[in-house]
Amino acid sequence: MNNSNHTPSSTNPGDEAAPGTPGTGENICPICNGSGRTDAQECKNCGGTGKVIEGIGGA
Numbered sequence: 721m722n723n724s725n726h727t728p729s730s731t732n733p734g735d736e737a738a739p740g741t742p743g744t745g746e747n748i749c750p751i752c753n754g755s756g757r758t759d760a761q762e763c764k765n766c767g768g769t770g771k772v773i774e775g776i777g778g779a
């Protein structure tokens with residue numbers, strides 16, 4: 721792996737935390753509703769994954 725300018729486990733704009741962060745979990749992206757796309761483009765909120773990392777248990 722050679723990611724000079726990018727972190728290996730990159731987060732997306734819609735992520736509240738990096739994947740694997742305690743107290744967080746995957747959630748369906750509220751922008752694209754899990755489709756990974758908005759209009760005919762990749763959803764920028766989740767980066768096209770259809771999922772975002774959100775805090776769970778309270779808040």
Ligand SMILES: [Zn+2]
Pocket residue numbers: 749750751752753754755756757763764765766767768769770771
């Ligand atoms: Zn999305």
